[in-house]
Structure formats: C-alpha cells, structure tokens
Amino acid sequence: MQEASYRILVINPGSTSTKIGVFENEVLLMEKTIRHSAEEIGKFGSIIDQYEFRKETILEALDEEGINISKLSAVCGRGGLLRPIEGGTYAVNDMMLEDLRKGFSGQHASNLGGILAFEIASGLNIPSYIVDPVVVDELDPIARVSGFSLIERKSIFHALNQKAVAKRYAKKIGKSYKDLRLIVTHMGGGITVGVHQGGRVIDVNNGLHGDGPFSPERAGSVPIGDLVDLCFSGEYYRHEIMKKLVGQGGLISYLGTSDAVAVEKRIAKGDKEAALIYDAMAYQVAKEIGAASTVLEGQIDAILLTGGLAYGKDFVESISKRIHYLGEIVVIPGENELQALSEGAIRVLNGEENAKVYPN
Numbered sequence: 001m002q003e004a005s006y007r008i009l010v011i012n013p014g015s016t017s018t019k020i021g022v023f024e025n026e027v028l029l030m031e032k033t034i035r036h037s038a039e040e041i042g043k044f045g046s047i048i049d050q051y052e053f054r055k056e057t058i059l060e061a062l063d064e065e066g067i068n069i070s071k072l073s074a075v076c077g078r079g080g081l082l083r084p085i086e087g088g089t090y091a092v093n094d095m096m097l098e099d100l101r102k103g104f105s106g107q108h109a110s111n112l113g114g115i116l117a118f119e120i121a122s123g124l125n126i127p128s129y130i131v132d133p134v135v136v137d138e139l140d141p142i143a144r145v146s147g148f149s150l151i152e153r154k155s156i157f158h159a160l161n162q163k164a165v166a167k168r169y170a171k172k173i174g175k176s177y178k179d180l181r182l183i184v185t186h187m188g189g190g191i192t193v194g195v196h197q198g199g200r201v202i203d204v205n206n207g208l209h210g211d212g213p214f215s216p217e218r219a220g221s222v223p224i225g226d227l228v229d230l231c232f233s234g235e236y237y238r239h240e241i242m243k244k245l246v247g248q249g250g251l252i253s254y255l256g257t258s259d260a261v262a263v264e265k266r267i268a269k270g271d272k273e274a275a276l277i278y279d280a281m282a283y284q285v286a287k288e289i290g291a292a293s294t295v296l297e298g299q300i301d302a303i304l305l306t307g308g309l310a311y312g313k314d315f316v317e318s319i320s321k322r323i324h325y326l327g328e329i330v331v332i333p334g335e336n337e338l339q340a341l342s343e344g345a346i347r348v349l350n351g352e353e354n355a356k357v358y359p360n
C-alpha cells in the first residue's frame with residue numbers, strides 16, 4: 001500500500017524574524033527566514049498587533065516561492081505563552097486562541113504561531129496545530145519550590161528545540177528518548193538548560209523571566225536585593241525594568257549587541273571587556289549544567305549543546321573545559337524547530353499520536 005503524503009506549512013515567529021518552511025512528509029520543499037527590521041516591528045503596539053503584517057508576509061513569501069497553499073494538509077505553528085501543559089502536538093482551539101491573544105503567561109513572539117497557523121488553515125479547511133510550546137511543563141514537584149512561598153518556579157524554555165534535539169540524538173544512537181538521562185542546553189537569544197529524564201523535562205531554568213545563566217538578550221538570575229532596590233528607585237516603570245532584564249539584558253546590556261559573532265570579532269581585535277563578558281556567559285552556562293548534573297545524581301548519558309551559540313567554537317570550548325568531567329558532550333549547533341513542527345503535525349495526521357486537547 002502506498003504511504004500517505006502530507007504537505008505541512010510550519011511557522012516559527014521570533015522577535016525579529018518569521019521562519020517558515022513547507023515539508024512534504026520529511027522532505028523540506030522550501031524554507032525561508034523573513035527578517036523584520038526594528039522600524040517595521042516598532043510600528044506595532046503589541047506582539048498580537050503584528051498578526052496581519054506577519055500573515056501577509058508569509059503568504060507573499062509562499063507565493064514568491066511558487067507554493068500552492070491549496071495543496072497543504074495542515075499548518076503548524078510554534079506555540080507561545082499559554083497555560084502550563086505537557087509536551088506534544090495540540091490542535092488549535094478557541095481557548096488556545098483566546099489565551100494566545102491575551103498572552104496568558106506573558107508576551108512572546110511565539111504567541112503568534114498558533115494564531116497564524118489557525119487563520120491560514122481555517123481559510124483552507126485544514127487542521128492547525130502547535131507543538132511543544134515554550135510553556136511545556138513536566139517539572140518534578142521538587143523543582144517547583146523556589147525558596148520563597150509566594151513564588152513558584154515555572155517551566156518556560158525552548159521546549160520545541162530541546163525535545164527535537166534530544167529525540168534526534170536518541171535516534172542517532174539507537175535508543176529511545178524515554179530511556180535517556182540528558183542535559184540539553186539551548187543557547188540562542190535566551191539560554192535554557194533542561195534535565196531530560198524518562199521522556200520528561202523534570203527541571204529547567206525559566207529562560208524568559210529571570211532564572212539561570214545570562215544570555216545574549218536575557219539577564220538570567222540577578223542578585224535579588226539589588227533588583228528590588230532598582231525597582232523601587234523611582235527611576236523606572238515596570239515595563240522598562242522588564243525590558244532591561246528580558247530583551248535588553250545579558251550581552252546587550254554589557255556590550256550593546258546580542259550578536260555573538262560580532263562579540264567574537266571584538267575579542268579577536270583585543271577587546272578585553274568583550275572577552276570577560278563572553279567568558280562570563282560561558283561560565284554561567286557551565287555552572288547551570290553543573291547544577292543540572294546533580295538532578296540526575298551524576299548519571300548522565302550525554303550533555304547536548306545546541307542553538308546558535310553552539311556554532312561558536314571558543315564559546316563551546318569555554319563551557320566544555322568546565323564540565324567535561326560530567327559526561328559526554330555532544331554539540332548540535334543551530335535549531336531543528338521547523339522540522340520538529342512538521343514532524344509533530346505528521347505524527348497526528350498519520351495516526352501515530354492523537355492531537356492533545358488544550359489545556360488538558
């Protein structure tokens with residue numbers, strides 16, 4: 001019997017770009033990163049206001065690439081700051097759309113993923129999905145305890161890429177993801193270090209809202225007494241502090257850029273400040289991996305380093321020299337998110353999995 005063929009449009013909205021791809025089963029037919037300038041994006045009051053603009057640019061890009069959207073089987077978007085849910089593929093429903101529009105757990109470009117997928121798919125009468133949104137929450141109860149009873153630790157991380165990379169690694173070594181004990185470190189604009197055990201991410205730093213290492217754009221954990229003083233100094237509004245910590249923290253706040261390649265060039269020219277800050281970022285990542293190793297009681301099958309920063313040889317070396325004694329380090333640079341979205345949709349279309357119903 002001939003295998004069914006599925007054509008999937010996948011959409012991954014980021015803060016400065018919209019990445020799209022079209023897959024025919026596992027084959028990538030086209031992939032495009034549509035960059036949005038600060039002026040273009042700056043015109044909109046909120047992320048949700050960018051919806052029409054992003055939709056038009058996606059449809060134009062598909063048209064330019066000669067993709068006939070009437071042949072699509074489904075549209076799958078990166079899921080955003082929804083209610084905490086377990087990992088998997090979810091059909092977009094009304095409650096999800098409402099939560100994405102209002103930003104149930106906050107504002108993030110990926111909130112647009114499910115909305116764009118739904119709007120494009122509904123015009124074509126085909127299903128829309130999201131896969132492993134940033135709010136995937138599989139934390140062990142012990143990992144939720146923050147140390148202060150009014151605040152609970154939350155799971156907000158690069159779930160899509162972490163799970164995709166972990167599953168790809170498991171396949172490569174001929175094991176089941178569920179049988180592996182992994183520390184997966186996604187290092188992009190944000191950095192998250194996830195402890196994967198039994199097919200769940202049982203502990204991870206909240207990469208968005210101040211937890212873990214600093215990153216190109218995020219401040220990560222900072223000394224809280226000083227932060228409280230800053231908040232009440234009368235110099236800043238709440239949204240200004242949040243922006244400083246989340247979009248303008250980390251490398252940007254020290255060096256004025258979130259581009260690690262530009263930082264490496266400065267270091268090569270002898271910029272000592274750049275060298276110190278870049279190494280401090282690696283140092284904090286290594287410390288977080290060290291902390292994660294205790295969750296697995298030192299029994300670690302592999303430590304996976306992924307995301308854009310994993311292309312940086314010196315950066316990876318600077319982490320590796322501090323953690324090599326913990327176990328095997330496997331570097332898988334970049335991200336696998338478009339393919340992961342497509343695979344998530346296909347698993348449901350071919351009956352391998354049922355689509356989960358949000359929010360259960």
Ligand SMILES: Nc1ncnc2c1ncn2[C@@H]1O[C@H](COP(=O)(O)OP(=O)(O)OP(=O)(O)O)[C@@H](O)[C@H]1O
Nearest residue numbers: 187188189190216258259260261307308309311312
């Ligand atoms: N060849 C390279 N060497 C060193 N750093 C690199 C290289 N290529 C990209 N990067 C850096 O990786 C970072 C961006 O990573 P990535 O593209 O994974 O992030 P993003 O998708 O914008 O954000 P996130 O992964 O948090 O969603 C930037 O700092 C970029 O300069």
Ligand SMILES: CCCC(=O)O
Nearest residue numbers: 134157158190207208
């Ligand atoms: C994906 C959540 C973490 C981040 O955006 O940095």
